Amino acid sequence: MSSTVPVTFTCACGLTAEHYCRKPPPADIAREALLAAVARVRALHQPTRGLGYDSDEDDGTYGVVYKACTTCGHSSEYAVRWPCDTIRALDQITEKR
Numbered sequence: 001m002s003s004t005v006p007v008t009f010t011c012a013c014g015l016t017a018e019h020y021c022r023k024p025p026p027a028d029i030a031r032e033a034l035l036a037a038v039a040r041v042r043a044l045h046q047p048t049r050g051l052g053y054d055s056d057e058d059d060g061t062y063g064v065v066y067k068a069c070t071t072c073g074h075s076s077e078y079a080v081r082w083p084c085d086t087i088r089a090l091d092q093i094t095e096k097r
Helices: 027-044 085-095
Strands: 005-007 019-021 047-052 063-074 078-081
Touching (some): 063 085
Antiparallel strands (some): 047 078, 063 078
16 A cells, blocks of 8 residues: 655655655655654643642642643643653654664
8 A cells, every 4th residue: 555745845756846746755855854743743842830730849739830831731720740741752762863
């Protein structure tokens, strides 16, 4: 089963306009696309100040979470500590490169 990928660069078939190509992109282009996607995910998961039961007091009470993820949870009530699971997973992947 062949899959198609959107192409916005000079692809393996030689076309430069955006089209769908059945040829796999060269490894360096695929790597750049992957790194760009990782950067977009990282941009969504930034630290902010929030409130939650996992407060910085570490006593299980409701309070301030000084570094909460802007995407995971809800910063006004159920803040998730930053770095969140998403950022930690991306860090593990990028450290192995």
